[in-house]
Amino acid sequence: MATGHLAGTVDHGSGPVVARVERIGHENIGTAKPILRGRGYMKGRKLLMIPGPIEFDPEVMSALGRPTTSHVAPDFIECFGETLERVREVFLAPSAQPFVLAGTGTLAMDAAAANLVEPGDGVLVVNSGYFSDRMGDLIERYGGRVTHLRAEVGDVPGAPELREALKASDYKIVAMTHVDTSTGVCSDIEGLCRVAKEAGCLTIVDGVCATAGEVCHSEAWGVDVYLTASQKAIGVPPGLALLTVSPEAMEVFANREHPVSNYYADFANWLPIMQAYLERRGGYFGTPAVNLIYALQVSLGQILDEGMQVRFERHRKLARAFRAGAAALGLQQVPACEEKASSTLTALYYPEGTDATLPGLIGEEGVIVAGGLHPEIRDAYFRVGHMGVCNAADILATLGAIERALTRAGYAFEPGAGLAAAQRALG
Numbered sequence: 001m002a003t004g005h006l007a008g009t010v011d012h013g014s015g016p017v018v019a020r021v022e023r024i025g026h027e028n029i030g031t032a033k034p035i036l037r038g039r040g041y042m043k044g045r046k047l048l049m050i051p052g053p054i055e056f057d058p059e060v061m062s063a064l065g066r067p068t069t070s071h072v073a074p075d076f077i078e079c080f081g082e083t084l085e086r087v088r089e090v091f092l093a094p095s096a097q098p099f100v101l102a103g104t105g106t107l108a109m110d111a112a113a114a115n116l117v118e119p120g121d122g123v124l125v126v127n128s129g130y131f132s133d134r135m136g137d138l139i140e141r142y143g144g145r146v147t148h149l150r151a152e153v154g155d156v157p158g159a160p161e162l163r164e165a166l167k168a169s170d171y172k173i174v175a176m177t178h179v180d181t182s183t184g185v186c187s188d189i190e191g192l193c194r195v196a197k198e199a200g201c202l203t204i205v206d207g208v209c210a211t212a213g214e215v216c217h218s219e220a221w222g223v224d225v226y227l228t229a230s231q232k233a234i235g236v237p238p239g240l241a242l243l244t245v246s247p248e249a250m251e252v253f254a255n256r257e258h259p260v261s262n263y264y265a266d267f268a269n270w271l272p273i274m275q276a277y278l279e280r281r282g283g284y285f286g287t288p289a290v291n292l293i294y295a296l297q298v299s300l301g302q303i304l305d306e307g308m309q310v311r312f313e314r315h316r317k318l319a320r321a322f323r324a325g326a327a328a329l330g331l332q333q334v335p336a337c338e339e340k341a342s343s344t345l346t347a348l349y350y351p352e353g354t355d356a357t358l359p360g361l362i363g364e365e366g367v368i369v370a371g372g373l374h375p376e377i378r379d380a381y382f383r384v385g386h387m388g389v390c391n392a393a394d395i396l397a398t399l400g401a402i403e404r405a406l407t408r409a410g411y412a413f414e415p416g417a418g419l420a421a422a423q424r425a426l427g
C-alpha cells in the first residue's frame with residue numbers, strides 16, 4: 001500500500017511525544033480525518049533553555065528541510081566547501097584544517113584522541129568536571145598515560161597550576177574543556193594554552209559547550225585542536241562533529257609511528273575528503289550528513305554576519321544579566337566566582353528548602369531547564385543554557401518561570417526581584 005501524507009503533531013522538548021502520528025493510505029483520502037490528539041505545537045510550546053540542544057533559528061530549520069541532494073552534486077560541493085571555510089572563520093583558526101563529520105561531540109573528542117595519541121604518550125588533562133573525565137577515559141583507550149590536574153567542584157586549575165604540573169613529567173598533550181557543561185565553569189584557555197605551548201605540548205580543547213559563544217581565538221592562543229558539536233552555540237540540531245586542527249598537530253598526525261586504531265575517525269580517511277570539498281571537488285569516504293550541512297552553512301553564515309566579537313559580547317551580557325537575576329533571588333552559582341563562570345551556561349544550587357523537583361516545576365511554567373550532571377553534586381543544582389539565538393526576552397522569560405516555580409516550591413523571596421535585577425543588567 002502506498003502511503004500518503006503524514007498527520008500529527010510533535011511535542012516540543014517537554015518529554016515523550018504525546019501526539020499520535022498516523023500515515024493515511026491513499027484509499028483513505030477523503031474519508032479519514034487527521035488524528036490530532038496531542039497538544040498542538042504552539043499550545044504545548046516551551047522555551048528550551050538547556051545546555052544543548054538549544055532553540056534553533058527558523059532559517060536553519062528550513063535549510064534542514066530542503067530536498068536532499070547527492071553528496072557530489074555541484075550545489076552541495078559548493079555548500080560543503082563554503083561551510084568548511086566558515087568553520088575556520090568561526091573557530092578563528094585561519095590556517096587550520098577543518099573537519100565536519102557525521103556524529104556527536106563525543107566523536108569529535110574521539111577523533112582528536114585517536115589521531116593524536118599514541119600508546120605510551122603522556123597526556124595531562126586539566127579537569128573541570130564530567131566531560132574532562134570523559135576526555136581522560138577516551139585518551140586512555142588509545143594507550144595514553146593520563147594524569148588529571150583537578151580542582152574542587154566549581155573550580156578549574158589555571159595557568160600557574162598547569163605550569164607546576166608540567167614540571168613533573170614529559171607530556172606530549174595538554175587536554176582541557178573550555179566550558180564544562182556539568183558545572184558551568186569556564187577555563188582560561190588563553191593562559192593554559194600559553195603555558196602548554198611553552199612546555200612544547202600540543203593542546204586539545206573541548207569546546208562543545210563553548211564554541212561560537214565563549215571567546216576563543218584558537219590560532220592566536222595556540223589551540224591545536226578545537227572541537228565541538230552542532231547542537232549548542234553553533235546552532236544546528238544534533239548530528240555533526242566539528243574540529244579544526246592546526247598545521248603542527250596535522251604534522252604530528254602525519255608522523256605517527258602506529259596506525260590510528262579507530263577506523264571511522266581516522267584523519268587519513270577524512271583529510272582527502274575535506275580537502276576535496278575545500279577545492280570544490282566532491283569526495284566520498286562516508287556519506288556526509290547532507291541536510292545537516294545545509295543547515296550548518298546557514299547557521300555559520302548567521303554567526304559570521306553577527307560578527308564574532310559582537311557575538312561573544314552578547315553572550316557575556318546575557319549571562320551576566322541572567323546571573324544578576326538569579327543572585328537577586330538568593331540563588332548561588334556552582335562556579336567559584338563570576339570570573340570563572342561561562343557565558344553559555346549557568347549552574348545554580350537549589351536554594352534552601354527546595355530540591356531536584358524544581359526543574360520540573362520550571363518546566364510546567366513553560367521553560368525547560370536541565371538537572372544536575374556532576375556526580376558529586378548531581379541532586380543539589382540545576383543548569384540553564386543561554387547560547388546561540390538566545391536573547392534578552394528568553395532570559396527574562398526564564399527568570400520569570402524560575403520565580404513562579406520557586407513560589408510554588410514555597411521559597412520565600414520578593415516576587416519580581418530577579419526580573420528587575422536582570423532588566424537593570426540588560427540596560
Ligand SMILES: Cc1ncc(COP(=O)(O)O)c(C=O)c1O
Pocket residue numbers: 052104105106107109131177179180181206207208209229
Ligand atoms: C563539554 C562537552 N563535551 C563533550 C560533550 C559530548 O557531546 P555529545 O553529547 O554531542 O556527544 C558535551 C555534551 O554535552 C559537552 O557539553
